[in-house]
Amino acid sequence: MKIGILGGTFDPPHRVHFNMAAAAKDALGLDVVYLMPCGTPPHKDGSRAASRFYRYEMCSLGAKEYPGVEASDFEIFLLAPNYSYRTLEWFSAEHPDDEITFLMGQDSLNMFLKWVHPEIIVKIARIGVFVRGDDSFEELKKEAQKEIDRITSSIGGDFSLIKITPSELSATEIREDIKKGIDVSEHLVPEVYEYIKSRGLYEDKMEMDYTEIEKTIKKKLKKSRYRHTMGVCYTACALAMRYDVDMDDARLAGLLHDCAKGMDDNELVRFCKKHDLGITEAEDKSPHLLHSKVGAYLAKKEYGIDDEEILHAITVHTTGCPDMSLLDMIILVADYIEPNRFEAPRLAEIRQMAFKDIISAIVMILDDTIFYVRERGMYMDPMTEETYVFYKKIIDEREEQESE
Ligand SMILES: [Fe+2]
Ligand SMILES: [Fe+2]
Numbered sequence: 001m002k003i004g005i006l007g008g009t010f011d012p013p014h015r016v017h018f019n020m021a022a023a024a025k026d027a028l029g030l031d032v033v034y035l036m037p038c039g040t041p042p043h044k045d046g047s048r049a050a051s052r053f054y055r056y057e058m059c060s061l062g063a064k065e066y067p068g069v070e071a072s073d074f075e076i077f078l079l080a081p082n083y084s085y086r087t088l089e090w091f092s093a094e095h096p097d098d099e100i101t102f103l104m105g106q107d108s109l110n111m112f113l114k115w116v117h118p119e120i121i122v123k124i125a126r127i128g129v130f131v132r133g134d135d136s137f138e139e140l141k142k143e144a145q146k147e148i149d150r151i152t153s154s155i156g157g158d159f160s161l162i163k164i165t166p167s168e169l170s171a172t173e174i175r176e177d178i179k180k181g182i183d184v185s186e187h188l189v190p191e192v193y194e195y196i197k198s199r200g201l202y203e204d205k206m207e208m209d210y211t212e213i214e215k216t217i218k219k220k221l222k223k224s225r226y227r228h229t230m231g232v233c234y235t236a237c238a239l240a241m242r243y244d245v246d247m248d249d250a251r252l253a254g255l256l257h258d259c260a261k262g263m264d265d266n267e268l269v270r271f272c273k274k275h276d277l278g279i280t281e282a283e284d285k286s287p288h289l290l291h292s293k294v295g296a297y298l299a300k301k302e303y304g305i306d307d308e309e310i311l312h313a314i315t316v317h318t319t320g321c322p323d324m325s326l327l328d329m330i331i332l333v334a335d336y337i338e339p340n341r342f343e344a345p346r347l348a349e350i351r352q353m354a355f356k357d358i359i360s361a362i363v364m365i366l367d368d369t370i371f372y373v374r375e376r377g378m379y380m381d382p383m384t385e386e387t388y389v390f391y392k393k394i395i396d397e398r399e400e401q402e403s404e
Contacts, residue, residue, distance in 0.1 A: 003095065004033035004128065006103045007075065007084065011050050012196060013037075013059045014174055014187045016167045021069040024103050024128050027162045033103070034072035035059040039082060039246070050201050051307045052076035052246070058196070062189035077244065085117040088124045100125040103162075106132070106140065109147050113154065122157030129159060132166040178202040200306055210248075213255055213303050220262045224340075229258055231338030232331070239330040242355050246327075253313040253331050256303060260294035268294055282381040289381060292318045319383040320366065322390035329358050336365045344368060363391050 004024050010017060013035060021033040037055040050058075059071035075087055084102065092100055102125040104112075109129045112118050121127070129148070131140050141161060148159045169187055177184045179202055185193045196202065218226050233254035240250035263271065265287035271294050272279050283289045296314040299305040313331040316324060320332050336344065337351045344350075345368060354361040366388035373380045 001032065001095075001098045002028070002030045002101065003098050004028065004030040004101045004103055005036055005072075005088075005091070005125075006033055007036045007038060007087070009171065010035060010037040010055050010059050011171050012055070012174060012188065012192060012201070013062050014169060014171060014192075015189070016169050016187075018062055018066045018069060018189065020103070020130055020162075020164055021063075022066050023164045024101070024130070024162050025068045028101055028126075028128055028160055030101060031068065033069050034074075035063060035069065036072045036075050036087070038075050039078045051249070051309060053309070054195075054199070054201060058192045061191040061195055064191065065189050083116045085115075085120040085124075088121055092124045101128050101160075102126070103128045103130065105130050106144055109144060109151075112147075112151055118151070119155040122151075122155055126158045126160065128162050130164045131161050133163040134166040137163065175202045199308075203306075210252065210255070213252070216303075217255060217259060221258070222262075225258060225261050228338065228340050229255060231340045232257060232334045235334035235338040236330050239334055239354060239358070240327075243326050243330065243358060245330060249307065249310050249313075249327055250330055250334075252305065252307075253310045253327060254334055256299040256305065256310070257295060257314050257317045257331055257335060258291065259298050259303070259314075260291040263291070263294065265290075282379070282383065285379040286381065289318055292316065319381050320362065320387035320391075321383060322387055324362075324387075326358070329362055333358060333361050333365065337361075344372075359391055359394055363388065363395055366391070 004021070006017070006021050006024065008017065017035060021035055024030060025033045037052060037059055039052055053076070056071055056073050056076050063069045063071050074091060075082060078087070088100065088102060092098075102121060104127065106129060109127075112127075115121070129144055131137065131144055144161055148157075151157060152159065174184050174187055178196065188196070217229060221229060233251055236250040236254035237247050239245075240247045260268065260271075268290040269279065269287050271277070272283075272290055275297060277290075277293055277297060279287075279290065283293075292315050295317075296311045299314055300311055305311060309325060309327050312325065313327045316328050317331045317335055320328070324332070333354045337347065337354055341347065346364060350361055350364050350368075353364060366384060369384060370380065370388060373384075
């Protein structure tokens with residue numbers, strides 16, 4: 001099969017991206033072109049990117065309208081910055097019988113020899129270069145050819161040019177327009193547009209950056225709670241490194257997990273009633289549990305976090321829940337083992353286990369929590385037990401399999 005790869009941030013993917021993929025497919029006779037969103041894109045304007053899952057899903061939704069164009073989740077789990085030669089090495093190892101074409105713009109071509117290991121890239125893939133098909137096309141084509149000659153004389157390679165309809169449209173502009181409330185529907189595939197609207201992506205929600213949030217949290221929390229929060233933050237970062245989870249997400253979730261801890265029980269109950277957040281039987285009996293739910297609400301409304309994964313990790317950080325994401329688990333564990341904690345039994349053991357096998361660490365934490373709560377005759381949130389049963393079963397099944 002002939003496969004084309006078009007990498008990018010795709011935050012969000014717009015018409016020009018899909019048109020480029022379709023043009024490459026037609027011009028080079030490819031069977032499929034993959035839009036391959038990268039893991040954690042740094043935006044030059046400092047704005048936070050939509051989560052990689054959102055960007056991948058938007059690519060998939062948009063691609064439905066373009067036959068032969070698809071989305072690939074190959075890069076979204078890789079930590080940024082990732083180098084193209086590595087992606088191609090891994091991708092080609094998974095597609096040994098396919099012919100791969102790596103697609104790039106003319107700007108990238110001009111910088112290509114400065115990339116990390118361009119000689120590996122040209123060995124693995126053919127290169128397709130987009131050239132703007134406006135009045136200056138012939139001139140641009142000549143420039144591109146000159147650059148290609150320079151590259152091939154140095155490292156070889158098989159390059160082709162792809163003429164595309166020129167456009168000034170950029171994802172940065174689209175994000176800015178959405179923030180200003182300007183209608184951008186003409187630049188997006190309708191399903192992508194709906195996706196962005198329904199999740200409120202890129203809307204202006206007092207976007208604060210990490211440093212601003214940290215300053216606010218410091219003001220709002222007691223000194224000891226702030227110290228604990230920072231402990232959770234860097235422990236969550238370390239665990240994110242270990243388990244290949246987005247470090248920015250882990251850091252933000254850690255920073256905000258106890259952001260409602262400044263409220264006492266009465267305030268938490270009042271807040272939940274006022275904002276219709278609902279109070280379960282367990283929360284009614286132990287109102288302090290509400291700080292997770294209220295924390296997630298504040299994270300969204302006051303700190304502008306729209307990433308559902310982060311909000312979920314904050315929501316479940318006290319009790320956990322069955323089938324947690326890795327980020328959920330990381331925050332729950334970091335909350336328990338961060339360096340300012342000293343009271344729990346088996347801490348040293350759990351701390352080591354957290355970096356070896358996070359599911360075992362979860363089971364140990366919940367086991368100890370349940371024991372502690374029962375021993376003191378305190379009320380047990382059923383969700384803690386449900387989570388324990390769920391993960392204990394995973395461990396038991398694993399052990400059974402290993403002993404077979
Ligand atoms: Fe908490
Ligand atoms: Fe905490």
